[in-house]
Amino acid sequence: MFNSSEVLIALEKALNTTQLYMVYQPIFNLRTQSISGFEALMRWNSPQMGMISPDIFITLLENTGNMFSIEDMVTNPPWDVAATWPDPILLSVNISALEFSDPLLPQRVKQNLAASGLPAHRCQIEVTETSPLCDSQIAAKNMTELKAMGVELALDDFGTGHANLNYLLKYPFDTLKIDKEFVAGIEPDTKSTKIVEGIISLAHNFGIEVLAEGVETQSQLERLTQIGCDKIQGFHISPPVMAEDIPALLLQHNR
Template sequence: QVLLSVSVGIAVCPSTGASVDQLLMNADTALYRAKEGGRNTFRLYEPAMDIRIAERRLLEQDLRTALAGEQLTVWYQPIFDSTTSEISGFEALVRWTDSKRGYISPEEFISVAEESGLIVRLGEWVMQTACTEAMRWPEWLRLSVNLSPKQFLEPDLSGQIASILASTGLAAERLTVEVTEGVLIDNSDRALSVISSLKQQGIRVALDDFGTGYSSLRYLRRFPFDIIKIDRSFIRSLSDDKGSQAIVQAILTLGRSFKLKVIAEGVETQPQLEWLRSAGCSEVQGFLLGRPMPCQSVRAFLQPAAIPKERAHQA
């Protein structure tokens, strides 16, 4: 089975271009916006798009500067064991505060990094930084790092990660890498090889945003994942929506059947947490339990006195 998507940019003659070259350039600009909007869609060229494209190119230049300097940081969101109420690890999340622009949201600069090809360098930097900083934590805490599709399909990803682990001293068993379903669709054979290679090192592999794709169950049967992470869209309405409850319960049942750990993302309310705990969800993370924090705040967060009662006793 092959799943295809298409993005289309449209320029109309003569209203948005009189020459072939101008029409092609404007259609390409519209195509850029179509891809930016989530792909599998189309956009008609508008003059205002040129301004947006110019802004994105400037942002790309600034991101290159940030990668070469010290404007990027890694923040960590705690993940809790829902049975023991203990912190089991942290997920690494990249943050960018530009000297001129101020805080720039990941939603904005990650897409620029992907389109420009900078995402591989960015991903390597996050992996190196996160593994280095995780060595300051108690050794029982795990580290989870997201891999972009381009980084995941790098020719020697397994070797690159092995080199980072060797240079930082972080045990492979403490590292989990997260991938999304998109990387599996068009490159299933390559993905299987990469996942198997990572697992041979002792690294765990998680399927992120589970339940949002078309073939999630098929992927569980073929790929040797260790963890599935329930997409936050199902958690958002969990406490009062029967449909979301049925989906999450089905995912939890699948997890048990395949002997996988299941993590729920985006837990923001007490009713959500209580429902997940009663349903047997392995681990949880979200703003209710702990927001992303810089490395220097992790040790303080681990102190019992620094964790609010609802985190320490109800998480």
């Protein structure tokens, strides 16, 4: 087993090499019955340690305060990849709560979009729930600036992380992502179903869309459709794929 410092040293050496790369998981719109976007997810295949989960290495980076931006970590940034997709396919990118306390975040996003040619309305920033939004004033300002640019905002893992109902009052989210723990329990009819129904109803009252993560079966898809969920992600549609596999997926689902 490798310790934290060994993982961090190996990670620094992996930056901007083929060890670190992005995969893309489809976001499926239940209303249009088509793929409406892809979430970009980082992967690390270390020659010494094998595949290391982003839950491990991103959390380690956050704990040390050494948060690298995606474009500083991978050679083929997701904005460049997404710029080749047909309009209006959306790119969803994870930004940690730690990065949201950086006042330069909107400027960085703007530069990435400009350099890639991806329109702002086709970019969604997901706030990942590994740590709470520490400086809420800067975070709120950053979100306001990103929204003014046309970028959408999503809140990841709603219901299990640090996020609470207060976030809905403070921050201008467009999408709430329901954690897969709740989705796993919606068949048959259970408390999870009631929770998911409640989140959907609450979000829709705020004018916010709901995306359910971790959908693995047709019956889960049908139940989510029935209770008014807007979008889903999960292995039932597709696992995360390499960038070159995206055109075939769009051909299969978006006729």
